[in-house]
Amino acid sequence: MQEDRRLAVLRAIVEDYVATEEPVGSKALVERHGLNVSPATIRNDMAALEEEGYLAQPHTSAGRVPTDKGYRLFVDRLTTVKAMSAAERRAVSTFLDGAVDLDDVVHRSVRVLSQLTRQVAVVQYPTLSRSTVRHIEIVPLSPSRLLVVLILSTGRVEQRHVELDHELADDDLAALRTRVNLTATGEQISDAVIALNGLVSGDEPVPRSTAAVVDALVDAMSDHRSDERIAVGGTANLARFGDSFDSAVRPLLEALEEQVVLLKLLGEATTGGAVTVRIGAEGPYQELSSTSVVATGYGPDDALASLGIVGPTRMDYPSTIAAVRAVARYVSRILDEG
Amino acid sequence: MQEDRRLAVLRAIVEDYVATEEPVGSKALVERHGLNVSPATIRNDMAALEEEGYLAQPHTSAGRVPTDKGYRLFVDRLTTVKAMSAAERRAVSTFLDGAVDLDDVVHRSVRVLSQLTRQVAVVQYPTLSRSTVRHIEIVPLSPSRLLVVLILSTGRVEQRHVELDHELADDDLAALRTRVNLTATGEQISDAVIALNGLVSGDEPVPRSTAAVVDALVDAMSDHRSDERIAVGGTANLARFGDSFDSAVRPLLEALEEQVVLLKLLGEATTGGAVTVRIGAEGPYQELSSTSVVATGYGPDDALASLGIVGPTRMDYPSTIAAVRAVARYVSRILDEG
């Protein structure tokens, strides 16, 4: 019985604190929410919640503020999913539908996500490893110089230059093109790498040009650098941090520069289909103790790559989660169609 | 005679202020620089410089601070170009030489530029209009669906989907591929657009598939959206702004989100070969009155696109200019070779 009320108090505190950005006291709480008890009762509850670690006091004579643990409980048990308005949903879909290619999809997603949440948005480009090969093109730049272009199912394009130590006739080039396409087209990257390597590892020797082209392709397919590509947007929203600039914004700006860190933050999200929330110091990054990450996977099985937002622990989790989920769904759908 | 000394005083003040970030007074000035006159003399000079608008006082009993006009004079007449150290030059060249494709070149440039200058770096992707067509590829995705890939001399790749209202035989596809390549390959974008349009505007009717493919190509070639692509890096350096967060960092973060604004800032630079410096409120953007832009063109004739940095008016102009120029040169060279 009181347990229920205590949770209600916690929820109310989280909501108020997110809205006002100020520690919330017992009196204000009873007034703003329809709690039919006196402030003193609330004080007892708050003391209990603080005892259990869900609340904290900035200083003795101030209101309470949720701790990471408090937010965690709020997110896990007290959140009623806040659906986006029809207008918002329409905005997302029309904006994303206008995209012409993969780059455009990613950039538009980052943009719409940062505008919806008013936070810093991060979108990872589709991972190479989950793509299939759509087509391989070999373009002669000069008699002994080739451009190898790898087109993936996700719309991603990788290119590599190949220098030959001998000239290659047009016929041979065409044959090579046909051969690699027959070998790799339609395959998953991992399988394509194996199949291509099979081409050159047989008993009989292969032309050096074939070996060079296959090398370039395998290199492009195993290029983890491009797995790490990321788009960031909405950094202007960092200006709303206002206070705690040095302690909060600086490390965040640094993290945003370090793609590896970002990927790790997002990475936790790709497991499972749901939206993942990392609150404050829950992750491995001490410096980001006052920021939360809301992220999820997208694409087939939500496993193609991740997207999400980074913001202060003090954020509106219900709406943010809804926005992240919605954008992920639309992006998945678009990639599926395109 | 005194004129010379006054300029020396201005230079000294700019240098000291950039180094210490504090208004500089007459006494400190004579001590730090080997000026063989008394503080009182310097005070007279400073008063004169203030009269002429090169200096300002934050408040009555404080030292002097350069005005925009003061920085301008410093940059235009008092700057001895500060060459980069051999180590720095080597770092730039080895780092940039490691790039594998255009994206990589741009990202690495942004990175090295922001690290050298410790400012926010901005690099514009090579403009479409200055590129030539390297190759056009047409890939059948299904009997009535094509992927058109446009490969440009700068290494840029654009792709478009084409839906046909009829099926296209392989032979026809090959013929079409040959035809558009013969028409456009090697041409400047502007000429290629004209030539391609010529293909379909003759008296005799052309197959609808040809028209559709040409449409897609022309669309990709006239896509100004991709002219607006930009890479930004080193935002973490904004943290060093420290004071004046709201007045300086917020508008800057907003500007960095708005590619149009950024392009305009950089855009002034592409004219002429030299490094352009915009100081404080010299540009059209009131909000950026406490930031300067140091930029230059790169590529053939320095006209392919722009790169540069954005930072506080109080910055080390000589080194910054040297760094921007050096990076632009290396990037130009790499694009030329690649």
Place this chain on the structure above:
DNA sequence: TCTGGCACTCGGATCCTGTGAGTGCCAAAA
């Protein structure tokens, strides 16, 4: 034209104080 001297200014640091929001605790009521 430069210099030393001198009075003056004023931002910023430091300390003090009053105020009020908010707390914890206790005894009485429910």
Place this chain on the structure above:
DNA sequence: TTTTGGCACTCACAGGATCCGAGTGCCAGA
């Protein structure tokens, strides 16, 4: 056992007063 009203207490913060010193402007003399 839980809730409530009362009451003393704490403490951040704003406002005011004071002091300090870096730096200036000006002037008379070198």
